[in-house]
Amino acid sequence: MSTAALTDRSERPSLARLGRVEARKMVDTRSGLWLLALTALASLASVVVAIIFDDDNRDFGQMFVDAMLAASILMPIIPILLVTSEWSQRTALGTFALTPIRERVMTAKLLALLVLLVAFSVLCLGMSALGAAVAGTGLGFDGSGAGEVLLYQSLSLLFGFGLAAVLMNSPAAIVLNFVVPILIAAVAAISVGVQDVVAWIDPSVWSDLADGSANDWDKIATSTLAWVVLPIAVGLVRLRRRDVS
Template sequence: MTVPFHRLLAVETRKLFDTRSAVVLTAVLLCLTVAAIAGRGLYAGPDLRWLIWTAGIGYTTLLPVLGILTVTNEWSHRTALTTFALEPRRWRVIAAKVVPPALAAVVASLLAMLVAVPATALTSAVQHVPAHWNATPTTMAGWTAANVLFTLMGVALGTLLLNAPAAIVVHLASTGVWNAVAMLGSAGETLARWLDLNRTIAPLATGDWADISPARLAASAAVWIVIPLLLGTARVSRKEVK
């Protein structure tokens, strides 16, 4: 009997917050969002867009880790055998694992906006300065999309490596590596502009839509999301489960 895909989604969504590491990471995200927005409001004043972007500093680090753990927990907790016995078509399981972290990134982005709005108003009242309500829907949509892409990068790395520490190290080291590559000369700078996901996503995250290069964004997304996810799915489909 075929397991309906919506049931796989429900199960993978529950798994997303069903482990101690995921619960701790979610709690850290919530606390960091509130603390970062409050701290930035006291320091920089009531600027809604800047307060929302402040939450993104932690999001670009922690949301991909959540995506990594979504995949790797299946192997570290040795539940893969049960999962794939119930659904032998492993690609469907991987497909179901991609959606919950992406939705979590959207929810986290909305949470930052909901926290930033009253924080902006409160900061304005406390500091007796006018608030800047400059977070346009277009800008926030781009910022949310950037968070989703970073999260999918984590899912892809986790699927490819099937090892949480290794995937987290690759994720955290990628920015420094590409900065080093960019310093090697014109060829290195060109490679970084095309393949560094942090660089190609930056205009999307800041709402500078005129500076977005669809070709470079697609190239870096292919290198960091599409190709690792496809290779990882092929690896999972052939990997012996013990």
Template sequence: MSTATAPAALTPRRFDRPGLGLLTRVELRKAVDTRAGRWLLAITALGALAVSIARGLTGAVDDRTFSGALELGLLPLSFLLPVIGILLVTSEWSQRTALATFALVPHRERVAGAKVLAALSLGLLATIAGIAAAAIGNGVGIAAGDANGSWSLSGAELAQTVLGLEANILIGVAFGLLLMSPAVAIVAYFALPTVFSILGEVIGSLESTFGWIDPNRALDPLYTGDAAGGDWGRIAVCLALWIGVPLAVGAWRLLRREVK
């Protein structure tokens, strides 16, 4: 005679929250999962390489150095990195995956934090790519035989290069988080600084003021690697205006926006 046994009590399985490191890796993978993302990253790297080689082969002899190639090679990076940052934070809304993302990770501030960390990681990788491109460009100039070919680069110049690229991509992240639409954010990112530059030129009495809030002027010393003295005050004010304010407002919107 068999005796019936009571079924074992079912214990609910506990799902741990995904760590910030895992979420950051997921966001980095999103940046290269799409064809547009891969092409944009490839064009950015190739643009830096082409400009660096051009600097190694052309221009004044004294400018054809590793430092000169790096400074010029930063132009395509500083131009396209913010677009990558915008696409990184607007992908949920443009590809209609926000519902899935925030269902899996209900804590939206963690997703936003992971996107910021992913953007900073991409900025660091871009810096490494820019340095490699500058080294190739300088090597080509040396091989051509009529370049200065100096490899000198101070620690301060390198630090300012990293800070400039990271600031640029964070401005893109801030605009994307604030506007949550890739097209609108990209247009706003390119249009607003241009408007500020024009106003600074047209309204002479406000020229000194716009020197603090126009990113084209306030952040320029970072890209050339010669920020010093009063430049840092202008850089801090500019970053607070173009990163801090839109990032804070964008995070507030993200936490309260209805997901459909």
């Protein structure tokens, strides 16, 4: 067979195809299914609580936002394991033998996260619509806060993805996912001067998006650079150089 035929790019599995494969990897293992189930359960719990306490403010829109926020506690572990399990379970050996251009695998994983986000949003929409109907709080939904909460959810997922890409180690990435905001708060507490500087790279500013109070878009942008763009970039460089074994 000629070299031209072997290297013909039209023969290359498309990113859509690789994305489908990565999405499938999130649900076809026991641990992956448990994680998804627990995440969905957290959202369901938030809707149930809203119904039980029968707060009139908890209409469809608010229930949706709350359900998404409840999911965002555990959800970043999904992208973390999607990346790190390749190393901990050593499936990277097979994955990168099938797809030698390693960045393509990472892009496919990002596409899979998009699928995850859409799927969860639909699930939360369904649950909160049902919840609002049961609670009788009305199905009116002006969409306020939905964009912000989606952005918040995306940033949380990408934060986990970036940590996993750099560290390539499940326990380290999971621990840091929860500890980084605490550490930054601790550093900020040293003095007001330090706090002013640290505020620019503090990912907890993202939670303003969650409660609809976001106005510090500069700080949201800089902390995204520090905790999403930079880790993913460093992770890609590390990945290109790493020996897979």
